[in-house]
Amino acid sequence: MTYPIPETDPVLVRDEVPSDKHVQPPALWRWLSQRDWRGFALPLAVLALWWAVTRFGLANTQVLAPPEAVLVEGLHQIFNGGFVWDLLASVSRDLAGFTLGGLAGFALGTLLGTSRLAELLVAPSFNAVKQIALFAWIPMISVWFGMGEPAKVVFIALAAFYPVAINTFEGIRSVNRDYAEVARVYGFGRLQLWRRVILPAASPQIFTGLHLALIYAWLATIGAEYFLKSGYGVGNSMIDGREHFNMGSVLFGLVVVGSIGALLNQFAVRLEHRALKWRNRAA
């Protein structure tokens, strides 16, 4: 038996280093080889299984559309149908609701976090009301705001409101009082204390709240389109697909909803990473 010496031979390794400097591999190749592709194994396997199951007649293609049908339906929707309008409608109402709910949640969380009186007066009711399941609000919202855009945005805002409010409150309340003492030593006024100490100290948790809100808001967007069916939206298009028994359209909708959700999540992760790099979470 021989030992695999050539692979670990230090001379070989040393030889490779300088040559690497002169002949840089193409950027695309470096990008491809630096990524860990193992996460794609499972989706590809599922795709292959899906394809095989529909191709060899193991499933009813009326109920489970084959992958190629989903692709065709998707391309059709993108180039001939109202996909762009649906997507635009969904994303814009998502962002509108997120902004509205996020701002309101931040305001309430700040109020509860900075004022003992406000906490005593409001926090118990807030904790009780937040126990109401999100979708239980829909009947009331639809009566008050109708079935159109305002109702949907209000519902999405409600979904974004809770996580931001709770996390802002807890973030502010858990600011280390030692920091506030430092601020007093340097004669900070209330506004300085707020801007330079409390807000940054609470920011990791506020970001957590915003991140959750972004996810909940997208969830609520599809929910709102489902329960308050009027106008355009990715959710509406999926319901249409179901009503016309167009499983390609339903599955394409699923792919779109998942992709947008993943994109929003990625966006939040990166933003958080940039803004909170002082926390040294990556190292």
Add this chain to the structure above:
Amino acid sequence: MSTLSLNHVGKQYSVKGEQLDVLDDINLHIQPGEFVAIVGSSGCGKSTLLRLVIGLDDDYRGQIRIDGEKISGTSLDRGIVFQEHRLFPWLTVEQNVGLALENSPLSNDEKKRTIAGHLDLVGLKGFETAYPYQLSGGMSQRVAIARGLVNRPGVLLLDEPFGALDALTRANLQAELRRIWEQEGITMILVTHDVEEATFLADRIVVLQPRPGRIKRVVPVPLPHPRNRADPAFVAIKDDVLSEFGHAPRPQLIEPLPRPFGDYVFAW
């Protein structure tokens, strides 16, 4: 440069409705540019004394005067270095030092220059843009010292600043502090439970006794600098101070003292 005088300073906490004397009849006069160390066992009120002088606690008896004027609240003329460095993790080294200048009348240019100068003074040139998580304990405490000095206070208070550091780093920073004190001529009051540290740095050592915190003795340290820790005269003074702690106190459960949290009424 300021003369600091404490006249009949006393401080009580009420714990579960009972009045507890933490400090009683403290009289101390500190000359401009003097280095005074306050030593005492845990719970003798030495940190409380610093909190009174820095102005974080206004609820006391007696008078604390700087140049004859009674202190009220905190002031940029009194700096402090805490035992934990208390740097803000979201600010870089230079931003942390700059924080102390937030309310200073200096122009932005002057601020930049004085921040750079003080980082140089504590030997941290080149680390301006590092974040606290990248610093060792000793480096963090150096930044805290720079932050304490950057306003050019008349008095710098040091609350066991090296207590959490390892022995080597501590000895190193003691020598640095000595150098900074000589260079800057600022009045310094160091609270410590390390008698050797006090003997190495101070012109006078104030020994506090606990329950209630009273001045037991004031020991002058008339040794030239730099001091040699193995010098018999040094050892004699150190042992003299240590002998004040000789009789072991009766074992007792510690009572955490309440920390009044002054003017800010936040929910915490």
